[in-house]
Amino acid sequence: MAATNYPPEGFYKNIKFGKKDFEHIILWMLANNEDCQWSCFTQKPLEFTTSTLSKYLNLLKSKDFVDNFARGQYKITSEGRKRFHEISSTHGAKKKLNYPPGIVTKKRIYEDWILWMVYNNNLCRWSHFLEPPLAINQSSLSKKINLLLNKEFIVRENKEYRITNSGKIEYSKMLQTYDLDRQSILNEESKRIDEITITTIKFFDEYNVEDENIQFMYLTTILKLDYDRVKSMLTNQTDFEKIILFISINHPDQYPNYVSLKDFADIYEINQSKLEYYIDEIVENRIYPIKFFTLKPTSDSTYYFQENGKVESMLRTITENHITKFTYLNRLFSSAFDAFTIEKAVLEEICGYFFNNALRESLRKFLPSYINYLAYKIEAKVELKETYDKLDAIIWQNMIDIFQTRSPKDLEYQFIGQSEINYQLDTVLLELLKPYYREKLETQNRVCQHLIGNKEYNKALESIEDTIKTNKNDRVLTIVKAIVLCYLNRNEDALALLKGVLKLPQNKDRILLLAYFLTVFSSLAIGDFNRAINLANKIVVSYPKYALSHATKGLTLAYNLIYKFDDNRAKQDYGINDLDKAIALETFQPNIALLFMLKSRVVLELNKFEEAIELIDKGISIVPNKVDLYRSKTTILMYFNEYPQLLDLLDDMLGKFPKIEKDLKMKKASVYKLLGNLDAGFKIVRELLEKNPEDKELLSFIAYWYQYLNKKEEALNTIEALIKSEQDNGGYYDSYGEILMNYEEYEKAVEQFQKAIKLRGSGWFIYQTYIKLGICFRELGNYDLAIEYLKKGKEFTNKSISDHEIKKKWLVIADIFLTEIEGIQF
Numbered sequence: 001m002a003a004t005n006y007p008p009e010g011f012y013k014n015i016k017f018g019k020k021d022f023e024h025i026i027l028w029m030l031a032n033n034e035d036c037q038w039s040c041f042t043q044k045p046l047e048f049t050t051s052t053l054s055k056y057l058n059l060l061k062s063k064d065f066v067d068n069f070a071r072g073q074y075k076i077t078s079e080g081r082k083r084f085h086e087i088s089s090t091h092g093a094k095k096k097l098n099y100p101p102g103i104v105t106k107k108r109i110y111e112d113w114i115l116w117m118v119y120n121n122n123l124c125r126w127s128h129f130l131e132p133p134l135a136i137n138q139s140s141l142s143k144k145i146n147l148l149l150n151k152e153f154i155v156r157e158n159k160e161y162r163i164t165n166s167g168k169i170e171y172s173k174m175l176q177t178y179d180l181d182r183q184s185i186l187n188e189e190s191k192r193i194d195e196i197t198i199t200t201i202k203f204f205d206e207y208n209v210e211d212e213n214i215q216f217m218y219l220t221t222i223l224k225l226d227y228d229r230v231k232s233m234l235t236n237q238t239d240f241e242k243i244i245l246f247i248s249i250n251h252p253d254q255y256p257n258y259v260s261l262k263d264f265a266d267i268y269e270i271n272q273s274k275l276e277y278y279i280d281e282i283v284e285n286r287i288y289p290i291k292f293f294t295l296k297p298t299s300d301s302t303y304y305f306q307e308n309g310k311v312e313s314m315l316r317t318i319t320e321n322h323i324t325k326f327t328y329l330n331r332l333f334s335s336a337f338d339a340f341t342i343e344k345a346v347l348e349e350i351c352g353y354f355f356n357n358a359l360r361e362s363l364r365k366f367l368p369s370y371i372n373y374l375a376y377k378i379e380a381k382v383e384l385k386e387t388y389d390k391l392d393a394i395i396w397q398n399m400i401d402i403f404q405t406r407s408p409k410d411l412e413y414q415f416i417g418q419s420e421i422n423y424q425l426d427t428v429l430l431e432l433l434k435p436y437y438r439e440k441l442e443t444q445n446r447v448c449q450h451l452i453g454n455k456e457y458n459k460a461l462e463s464i465e466d467t468i469k470t471n472k473n474d475r476v477l478t479i480v481k482a483i484v485l486c487y488l489n490r491n492e493d494a495l496a497l498l499k500g501v502l503k504l505p506q507n508k509d510r511i512l513l514l515a516y517f518l519t520v521f522s523s524l525a526i527g528d529f530n531r532a533i534n535l536a537n538k539i540v541v542s543y544p545k546y547a548l549s550h551a552t553k554g555l556t557l558a559y560n561l562i563y564k565f566d567d568n569r570a571k572q573d574y575g576i577n578d579l580d581k582a583i584a585l586e587t588f589q590p591n592i593a594l595l596f597m598l599k600s601r602v603v604l605e606l607n608k609f610e611e612a613i614e615l616i617d618k619g620i621s622i623v624p625n626k627v628d629l630y631r632s633k634t635t636i637l638m639y640f641n642e643y644p645q646l647l648d649l650l651d652d653m654l655g656k657f658p659k660i661e662k663d664l665k666m667k668k669a670s671v672y673k674l675l676g677n678l679d680a681g682f683k684i685v686r687e688l689l690e691k692n693p694e695d696k697e698l699l700s701f702i703a704y705w706y707q708y709l710n711k712k713e714e715a716l717n718t719i720e721a722l723i724k725s726e727q728d729n730g731g732y733y734d735s736y737g738e739i740l741m742n743y744e745e746y747e748k749a750v751e752q753f754q755k756a757i758k759l760r761g762s763g764w765f766i767y768q769t770y771i772k773l774g775i776c777f778r779e780l781g782n783y784d785l786a787i788e789y790l791k792k793g794k795e796f797t798n799k800s801i802s803d804h805e806i807k808k809k810w811l812v813i814a815d816i817f818l819t820e821i822e823g824i825q826f
Helices: 023-032 038-042 050-062 078-087 110-120 127-132 138-150 165-175 182-206 212-222 237-249 261-268 272-283 308-335 337-352 358-380 385-406 409-414 426-445 448-453 458-469 475-487 491-503 510-525 529-542 547-563 567-572 576-585 587-606 609-620 627-639 641-654 658-674 678-691 696-708 712-725 731-740 745-758 764-779 783-801 804-824
Strands: 065-069 075-076 123-125 154-157 160-163 290-298 301-306
Touching: 023 038, 023 050, 023 065, 023 078, 038 050, 038 290, 050 065, 050 745, 065 529, 075 078, 078 712, 110 127, 110 154, 110 165, 110 804, 123 127, 127 138, 138 745, 160 165, 160 587, 182 212, 212 237, 237 272, 261 272, 290 358, 301 308, 308 337, 308 358, 337 358, 426 448, 426 475, 426 510, 426 547, 426 587, 448 458, 448 475, 458 475, 475 491, 475 510, 491 510, 491 641, 510 529, 510 547, 529 547, 547 567, 547 576, 547 587, 576 587, 587 609, 587 627, 609 627, 609 804, 627 658, 641 658, 658 678, 658 696, 678 696, 696 712, 696 731, 712 731, 712 764, 731 745, 731 764, 745 764, 764 783, 764 804
Parallel strands: none
Antiparallel strands: 065 075, 123 160, 154 160, 290 301
C-alpha cells in the first residue's frame, strides 16, 4: 500500500479566521493521494476529531467535491479538484484578480460589479470589493451583498463569496444590458456551456437526442433555468432535464412532429403527473422569470416557445413593425384600421415562413393576447438606470417649480385634494371673473381682493366669511368665497357652496354665469368632465353673447385635451373655436391676455412651438407687466428645450420683475444645470445665498446643488443644519432623505422619509415621499414594504393637486419599480 502524502506542517497547523481551514486540508489530502481512508485524517499528524471529520466530509460530499466510493474510503471529484485550486489560489502569494471592464464600472450598479467579480474570479473576499479599483463603500457593499445572497445569486462560505447557478444565469442576463460586442457575450456564454457540456452530452447519449435543433433548443433553455430553484421539490436532476427536453421537443419549429405527455412519460420513464405539474409550474405559474408562449393547434397538442428566443424575437419584430406602420399611415392619411387589420398583416408575413402554415388558425387566436402583451411591455419596459436618472431629474424639477410658483404663504394650500383623483388647473384663470365682481366686492370688503392678490388665501377666506355673516343673502360674496376655495384647492367645498346658487331662480343674471364657470372649474379639478361639459354647453346656450360663457366651454375642452377625460372627444375638439369666440367678445384687455395664454397652452399640447410662442407673445403685448404670462412662456421654452431663448427671457424678466429675483435666478440656475454647466448654476445659487444668508429655502436648495456637484459632506452638513434649526419642517427631512438616496444610504434615507410623513402627512411633497420610500425598501430587498409604499405613493399622487406632467412622471416611476419587483419575485 502506497504511503500517504501529508501536507507541510505549516499548512495544516495554519489558523485562518480563528480556526483551521478543514475544507482545504481535506481537499489537499485527496488531491495529493489516489484516495484516502477515514483513518488518514484521524491519526497523526492531522488528528481530526470524529465529529469534525464527519461534518466536513458530509459537506464536501453534498457539494459533489468528494466521492465516498467505498466504506471509509474517499477520493476527490473533478469539481472537488477545481474547488481545491480555487482555495489554493487565495493562499500564499496574492492572486491577481479579474476586474470588470470600464463599460461596466462606469455605471454605478454595484450588483453587476459583484456578479462580475465572483463569476470571473471563482471566489472573492469582502476586501476585494472595498479595495481599489472598485472601492465600494461599506454601507453599499453590505446592502448589495445581502441582496444577492437573498436572491441566491451568490453564497457565503468561510467569509468568501462564490457564484451560484442562479447567479450565473443572472450574470448572463446582466451582460445583455451592456454595450458589449457580440463576441464578448458569446465568450462569456461559452464558459457556462463548458460547465454543463459533460452532463448534457451524457444526457443526449443516454436518451438518444440526435436532432440538432432540439439539442440547441434544450441547451438554450437549460442555460436559463436553474435546477437549484426546484431542487428541494424535484430531487432527481435527470427528471428536471427530461422536463426541459419535453418543452424543447414540442417547439413550433418541430411542427407537425409532436410528443404527447403520455407518450413522453412512457418513452423517457418519468411519472406523467410529475411531468404535467412541472410543465404547468414553468409555463403557466412562471416559477422562473422567463415567459413561455403556447400555441394549441388541437385540443390535445401544445407547442412552447420562449420570450426573446428566435421565434418570438422575429414575431415581435414583425408585429411591432406592422403596428408602427399602420399607426403612421393613420396619422398621415387618416386611414382607418383596427386590430384585425394588424393581425391579418402579421399572419400573412409569418405563416409559411417562420411558422408552418397549418398553425395559422392557432396563431390567429394567439395574436390578440400577444399584441396586448407587447403593448404592456413597451409601456412598462424602461431600464432602471434610466428610471433613476428620471427620478433625479423630477426631484430637481420639483425644486425649481417650488421656487417659481410657491412662496412661504402658499404652504397653507391644501395639497391633497378632496377627491380620489385630482387635477391641477391654472388658478390664474380665475381672474377671468374679476371684472364681474370686483367693483361690488370693494364696496363691502376692501381687504379681500388685496389678500387674494398676495396669495394669502386663508386670510382672504376668513375676511370674506366675516363679511358674509352680515350679508348672508349676497350672492356676490358667495361667489368670492367659492373663488377663494378654488384657490385653496378645496373644490368639493366650492361645489357644495355653489350648489345653492345654481338652485336659485334662473333669471340669466351675471352671477349665475359666474357660478356656472366656478362649478365647471371645480368639476374639472376633481375629474368630473361630464358635469363640466354639460354645464359648459348649457352656459353657451343661455349666455351666447358673453365672452365668459365661451371661455368656460373653451377651458373645459382645453383641459380635456390635457387630461384626456374623454379621449375620443379630445381628438376632435380642443376648444380653439370657443376660445376664439371668447377673445372676439371680450372687452377687458387683461382677460384677452389670459385667453391667449390658455390658447397657447392648448397649442403647446399639440406640439406646435411657433404658434404657442406667437399666442403667448400676443398676451404679453396686451399686459406687459403680468408675470403669469411670462411664466407661461418659460414653460413653453422649457418644454421644447429652447434653453438659449429661455435664458434671454429670464434675464428680461429679472429687469421687469425684481421682486421675484430669487425665483427667476433659481430658474436660470436650473437651466444651466440642464445644459450641463454646473459651475455657472452654482455661482448663481451661491451669490443668491450671499445676499440672503438666512433664507432657509435657499439653503435647502443649495444642499441639492452640493449633491449634484458630488460634495457629499457639504450637502449633508447643509441639510442637517437646516433640520437642527427647524426640527418640525417635514420638507427638510424629505430633502435629507433624497440626498441620502443619492449616496445609496437607503436605511438612513428611510428614517428621514418616515419622519417627513409623520410631520407633514399632507404636504405638497408627500406623494413623492411614499414613492421614494418604496424605492428605498426595494433597494434594501424588502419587497413587501416596497410594494406597499409604492402603491400608497400612487394613491397619494392621484389625490395630489400638483403639476400634471410631474405627477405623470412619478406614476411612471412607481409603475416601473412595481413591475421590476414583480419580475424579481418570480
